[in-house]
Amino acid sequence: MGHWVNGIWCWNFEWRRAILPREEGALKEFHSFLQQVNLVEGREDKWIWNASEEGSYIVKSAFSVLQGLELEEPILVFRALWQGTAPSNVLAFGWRVFWGRLQTQENMLRRGIIPIGENTSCLFCHEVEETPNHLLFNCFFSYQVWTLCYRWLGALTAFPESSSLHFLQFGNEFRTLKQQGVMKTVWLAISWSVWLHRNKILFKNDQKDAAKVVELAQLRAWNWLRARNKSLTYSVFDWISQPRICIESF
Ligand SMILES: [Zn+2]
Known part of the structure; x- marks a missing residue:
């Protein structure tokens, strides 16, 4: 894990795989x-509660922290995220999107991970800086993906500015929480597929292809839903040709 050299801790990580x-x-x-993080030789690790001056937890300080936060939207997003059915890495991806922590070029530059002066433009359009919102929703390429998905789902919707509002509104026209949960799964599958496509362009020089992203998003959503709902009687063909009928059966 690491060792001390003249009072400075040097990390030495070994990974199980490449x-x-x-x-x-x-x-x-x-x-x-x-x-x-500055480690001090000879001093033991301990938890510190940053909201109080003494560094120890006091209920009153927790209450004042909660009062100062706008909890409504994050809590709604959190609930809606767990309504969806997706692998844990995809749920974690959703969380990073809502908290603006997705590793886009702009975020990496801001955190000093890529040097100043490096090209941080969007890999789809090469015109605008690659922020999470631009990459997943506002770029003409991702807009094209979402439009194709809306057409497939027979849905009409506006494109809200923030990713969390986009997510919260997606599928709200369905009656039950379970059906809305299916739509949250579809949302995650679309966003995740756009992100994986971007990575393929970055790391494997793949060509951008909106129809392919939509097709993969449809299949991913179907596989995730099938894994959780073994009693589904619809086929993947039904899912692709009549998604609303499938969703209404939930
Ligand atoms: Zn773009």
């Missing part, structure tokens, strides 16, 4: 986070 190209950004971010 780091994948798509994980390198997260690894750099992890190292830059560790650099901000």
Whole structure:
């Protein structure tokens, strides 16, 4: 894990497997986070509650922290996220999107992971800086993906500015919480597929293809839903040709 050299702790990580190209950004971010932590030789680790001056937990300080936060939207998003059916890494991806922590070029530049002066433009359009919102929703390419998905779902919707509002509104026209949960799954599958497509362009020089992203999002959503609902009687063909009928059966 590491060792002391003249009073300075030097990390020495060993990984069980080779780091994948798509994980390198997260690894750099992890190292830059560790650099901000100063360890002192001979001093034991302990928990510190930052909201009180003494560093120890006091109920009153927790109450004042909660009062100062706008909890409504994050709590709604959190609930809606767990309504969806997706693998844990995809749920974690959703969480990063809502908290603006997705490792886009702009975020990596801001955190000092990529140097100033490096090209941070969107990999789809090469015109605008790659922020999470631009990449997933506002870029003409991702807009095209969402439009194709709305057409497939027979849905009409506006494109809200924030990713969390976009997510919260997606599928609200369905009656039951379970059906809305299916739509949250579809939302996660679309966003996740756009993100994976972006990574394929970055790391494997793939060509952008909106129809392919939509097709993969449909299949991913179907696989996640099937894994959780074994009693589904519809086929993947039904799902792709008549999604609303399938969703209404939930
Ligand atoms: Zn773009």
